[in-house]
Amino acid sequence: MYKTHIFGKPTIIVCKPELCRQVLTDEAKFIPGYPTTMKTLFGKKSLHAVTKEEHRKLRRLITTPISSHAALEMYIDHIERTVISGLEEWSSMEKPLELLTTIKQLTFKVIWNIFMGSTPIKSTSIREMETFNDDIVLGFFTMPINFPGFSFHKALLARKGLHEILQSILDEKRMVKKSKGENWEAKDMMDLLMEVRDEDGEGFDDETITEMIFSMLFGGQETSAFTSMWAVLFLTDNPHIFQKAKEEQEDIIKRRASTQTGVSLSEIKQMKFLSQVIDETLGLSSIAFATFREATVDAEING
Template sequence: MELMLNWLLLIVPFVGFVLGFGVLKRLNNLYYALKLGKKWDELPPGDLSWPLIGSTLSFLKYFTFGPPDGFIRDFSRRYGKIDMYKTHIFGKPTLIVCKPEICRQVLTDETKFIPSYPTSITAVFGKKSLLQVPKEEHRKLRRLTMAPISGHAALEMYIDHIEHTVISGLEEWSSMKKPLELLTTIKQLTFKVIWNIFMGSTPIKSTSIREMETLNENIALAFLTLPLNFPGLPFHKALMVRTKIISNTNVTKCR
């Protein structure tokens, strides 16, 4: 009898926990169904999962530990292999588009689709960033920022520099006696090329480049995370990096 009571004490809270989350998922879907009305029936199949969190934890699990396409495969297994699914990630209801033709339409048709980004990205870059300015101003700024590397004529200026950087990198890798992590190494080499294109050919210490790589990685990690501003979390680190970069820029200007 005592053994049965112990089992019940273990099983009942677990079952209640599972059922509770199941109810929350249903309530979350019901909330958006009532909010959208008839438009809800026009949406593709999918699951908005839990309130606020949605499917974000599942998304981060696959994109952190792999395989990345496992997130989409889960939807395919549950709802069939189709072009779109509905879900809820990074605090917002979301449509996942899987067909190249539809992706192209979303990216190019500015009359039907307005560019938008997760809160974590817009908060890190700030209100005056290229991502959040009005459409016309965005086009002008994009032309200015892309001018140094846009077109064959502009790229011809950097061919020798790129070639020299790649050859130096290959020579350095071949002399190393320990295995290299390919993705990380290629990413570092690419960052070095881009850094020198935008910052000029002024000699710079390798330690400074590594510092900038670390800052860049801290910002990039915040793109695929919840916007939780607590010490130690990726979003908090990215905000700190953005505060340091802005402060350094202001100091440079004052000097």
């Protein structure tokens, strides 16, 4: 445990498991306290910024709609189509790929299709959003200096541009929903968030929906890309593990009905060994370097 400065603020770094447990379980003395850059870029209505009571309410309202079996089946279809398209594109290339860069581009498309895939969008807009996202990522881990030439300033501009795109998509979705009436059905995560109602029958406003999509877009893309890259590297270095994982997949396909055209949720639940591979990869390669807490009172830890 030692003192330092991170993102312009005095900070205590705690490393040992027993000391981390003391900080993370004492909610009276230590509350979530993200750096200024993160809080500003995530927005005041994201899950990272709301109070504990609001956070619990939001999680309670959105967990079931966006994580139900029907929703997961919907996501699987989006993921499979996007990944197959990406693999076909890679196989046709005549020069080596930059692994992380290529996987980041693919995971962005996957997450985009899960969140808003039912709304057609030009490939140029996708590339623009990828650029916005990259600029925002760089702004998270820098000094909060909002002045031209600094990463944080560039990240704020990128955030504004990405939110404008998200808002335009949400506006279009609301128009389509209104025109179709009872014939409208949810086809992606943004659609599902538009349907959420609390105990008083109130739905989310536009800002809440765009802030949640924005924060999940960042949280999902970077972590998924890095984990996928490390999985490829670990499986390459351990061919016997790769072979066992491959055999599990082949066995599932052999037992599949001849009329089935895509991966199903029940098949994913059968992938026991692959699940272990994923867990081991996450244990070895997490890019989350820290969890942030802010002390509400003077507190003594380990003397």
